[in-house]
Amino acid sequence: MTLRFALVMDFAARDDARTDFEGTFATIDPSASALNIADLSAQRGDGIFESIGVIDQHAQDVILHLDRLAHSAGICDLPAPNRAQWQQAVARAAEHCPPVGEAVIKLILSRGVEHGPSPTAWITASDATDFSGVRSAGVRVVTLDRGYDSGVPARAPWLLLGAKTLSYAVNMAALREARRRGADDAIFITTDDVVLEAPTASLILRAGDRFITPAPSGGILHGTTQISLFDHLRAEGYQMAYEEVSVAALYRADAAWLVSSVRLAAPITMIDDTELPVDAELTASFNRYLLSPR
Amino acid sequence: MTLRFALVMDFAARDDARTDFEGTFATIDPSASALNIADLSAQRGDGIFESIGVIDQHAQDVILHLDRLAHSAGICDLPAPNRAQWQQAVARAAEHCPPVGEAVIKLILSRGVEHGPSPTAWITASDATDFSGVRSAGVRVVTLDRGYDSGVPARAPWLLLGAKTLSYAVNMAALREARRRGADDAIFITTDDVVLEAPTASLILRAGDRFITPAPSGGILHGTTQISLFDHLRAEGYQMAYEEVSVAALYRADAAWLVSSVRLAAPITMIDDTELPVDAELTASFNRYLLSPR
Numbered sequence: 020m021t022l023r024f025a026l027v028m029d030f031a032a033r034d035d036a037r038t039d040f041e042g043t044f045a046t047i048d049p050s051a052s053a054l055n056i057a058d059l060s061a062q063r064g065d066g067i068f069e070s071i072g073v074i075d076q077h078a079q080d081v082i083l084h085l086d087r088l089a090h091s092a093g094i095c096d097l098p099a100p101n102r103a104q105w106q107q108a109v110a111r112a113a114e115h116c117p118p119v120g121e122a123v124i125k126l127i128l129s130r131g132v133e134h135g136p137s138p139t140a141w142i143t144a145s146d147a148t149d150f151s152g153v154r155s156a157g158v159r160v161v162t163l164d165r166g167y168d169s170g171v172p173a174r175a176p177w178l179l180l181g182a183k184t185l186s187y188a189v190n191m192a193a194l195r196e197a198r199r200r201g202a203d204d205a206i207f208i209t210t211d212d213v214v215l216e217a218p219t220a221s222l223i224l225r226a227g228d229r230f231i232t233p234a235p236s237g238g239i240l241h242g243t244t245q246i247s248l249f250d251h252l253r254a255e256g257y258q259m260a261y262e263e264v265s266v267a268a269l270y271r272a273d274a275a276w277l278v279s280s281v282r283l284a285a286p287i288t289m290i291d292d293t294e295l296p297v298d299a300e301l302t303a304s305f306n307r308y309l310l311s312p313r
Numbered sequence: 314m315t316l317r318f319a320l321v322m323d324f325a326a327r328d329d330a331r332t333d334f335e336g337t338f339a340t341i342d343p344s345a346s347a348l349n350i351a352d353l354s355a356q357r358g359d360g361i362f363e364s365i366g367v368i369d370q371h372a373q374d375v376i377l378h379l380d381r382l383a384h385s386a387g388i389c390d391l392p393a394p395n396r397a398q399w400q401q402a403v404a405r406a407a408e409h410c411p412p413v414g415e416a417v418i419k420l421i422l423s424r425g426v427e428h429g430p431s432p433t434a435w436i437t438a439s440d441a442t443d444f445s446g447v448r449s450a451g452v453r454v455v456t457l458d459r460g461y462d463s464g465v466p467a468r469a470p471w472l473l474l475g476a477k478t479l480s481y482a483v484n485m486a487a488l489r490e491a492r493r494r495g496a497d498d499a500i501f502i503t504t505d506d507v508v509l510e511a512p513t514a515s516l517i518l519r520a521g522d523r524f525i526t527p528a529p530s531g532g533i534l535h536g537t538t539q540i541s542l543f544d545h546l547r548a549e550g551y552q553m554a555y556e557e558v559s560v561a562a563l564y565r566a567d568a569a570w571l572v573s574s575v576r577l578a579a580p581i582t583m584i585d586d587t588e589l590p591v592d593a594e595l596t597a598s599f600n601r602y603l604l605s606p607r
Contacts, residue, residue: 022350022351025350047350049350049351050349051349052346052347052348052349053346053348053349053350054346054347054348054349054350054352054355055344055345055346055347055348056316056319056341056343056347056348056421056435056437057316057343057437058348058355060354060355060356060358061348061352061354061355061421061423061479062354062362062419062421062479062481063358063479063480063481063482063484063485064354064357064358064478064479064480064481064482065481065482065485066482068356095482095486096486096489125356127350127355127356129355130485141350143350143351163469163471164465164468164469165469165472166460166461166465166469166472167460167461168504171458171460171504174458174460175457175458175459175460176490177457177483177486177487177489177490178459178460178483178486179482179483179486184358184480184482185355185356185357185358185480185482186357186358186478186479186480186481186482186483187356187357187358187359187480188357188358188359188360188389188473188478188479188480189471189472189473189480190357191357191359191424192389192390192471192472192473193471195390195471196470196471210462210465
């Protein structure tokens with residue numbers, strides 16, 4: 020993942036009424052060393068992030084990502100981001116993405132240097148990995164115990180479930196465990212058998228005529244791509260639902276997908292030892308929609 | 314926490330037989346921006362760390378810390394660190410600590426820049442916060458649900474319990490929650506009522522003539538300061554034990570301490586709504602030992 024562009028921002032308060040934040044941006048050489056080693060992002064994974072898909076220089080679902088960034092900031096007691104500032108930074112980053120093709124813009128808000136005066140905020144743009152193959156060939160997944168019961172998020176908000184934090188070591192370890200088991204990806208489940216999400220993607224399944232995603236009750240992220248795809252399905256006349264999904268229901272699904280901002284919709288071909296049917300035409304239509312400007 | 318010194322290292326393999334690693338060190342201006350923004354420490358909290366106490370330029374318990382760094386690397390599928398290289402780096406950093414007084418040396422090993430060739434490794438030295446007051450006045454703590462049952466660490470190694478990772482956002486959030494509740498620190502407990510550890514410290518309690526610490530079964534870190542203090546207590550003729558500790562047993566303790574590399578031994582004055590007796594003389598003897606060269 021070579022960075023094409025990077026920009027650091029003087030963090031603006033949410034109620035900063037400026038309309039032009041250009042003066043708060045400093046473009047940096049993306050390959051240069053530009054981060055203070057005492058930054059709490061690097062010292063303690065203490066910050067939040069978003070990864071935005073970009074198609075032909077168009078950043079997708081920006082408002083959904085900025086809503087979630089603000090939601091994560093609230094859970095983590097970070098100062099609320101200024102939406103206009105981040106929108107303008109995303110627009111600047113998008114200009115540096117390839118005119119044709121896919122890219123990724125990443126937003127990072129860290130608590131800053133320890134005992135420092137303010138958060139650290141930066142945005143990068145990079146070329147996207149080519150996921151065109153996996154969008155049709157699909158992924159094999161394994162279910163992995165997330166260690167929690169489904170009551171934990173409401174009971175213990177200090178566990179930051181539902182925030183997209185930089186403390187992502189467990190998510191990465193789960194992907195390594197999936198590969199050790201011969202799979203491509205993982206789906207976390209609770210100790211009481213409730214299906215959550217993948218380490219870097221949301222889950223959508225089809226049961227008959229209905230599309231279902233696990234309810235974002237605080238224990239999982241509310242997926243921006245899932246929200247966008249549900250909007251599309253609603254417009255197409257389908258029924259959607261946020262529900263509690265059991266592992267047994269997942270095995271019985273008529274089809275299922277992992278959806279995320281950059282890989283987009285990847286059909287699940289196998290869950291643990293259970294093969295799942297793949298609807299190639301429906302999957303292709305999902306990805307056509309997700310590749311259109313949103 | 315002002316950094317006094319920082320050094321980045323070319324990561325050496327464990328079996329690198331060099332005796333002098335000076336050539337792998339590059340001293341950097343600790344206030345300069347020296348970290349690649351794409352480093353996985355900052356992007357995903359994907360790395361491990363140790364914080365070593367320093368007294369009068371003497372780094373304490375270095376071998377215990379390097380043992381734990383290697384243990385954490387194993388859990389996280391990071392390449393094994395070369396002990397001689399890190400020892401020499403710690404020695405270099407110690408030279409830059411104040412000749413008299415306390416300091417902190419921090420070791421960080423990150424997975425490196427994404428898709429990069431090698432891990433990123435660096436060491437910093439900084440002045441320590443003055444904890445002399447809290448070592449006698451003590452700390453009020455609250456118990457906080459860690460969300461896991463006590464069987465999770467053995468069942469789900471991908472949760473990285475027992476590794477000291479850079480994904481520390483939850484630990485920091487638990488400290489904020491403790492302060493919101495009017496306390497100074499927290500002790501994590503499992504959903505099945507087993508006492509674990511504090512977010513940045515180990516727990517030792519005294520029950521009659523015995524000193525007990527929660528068994529490091531994989532769910533908690535094996536505390537370097539706790540190990541060192543147990544060695545001291547053993548030499549003094551006391552009995553020590555690693556045991557499963559219930560919350561009720563914690564409330565009934567004859568005394569209890571949070572122990573860590575920099576704050577050292579802080580007596581617990583209150584747990585939730587239960588006052589604990591403080592043994593001022595014993596606490597002072599702990600801290601005299603912990604402040605002596607080890």
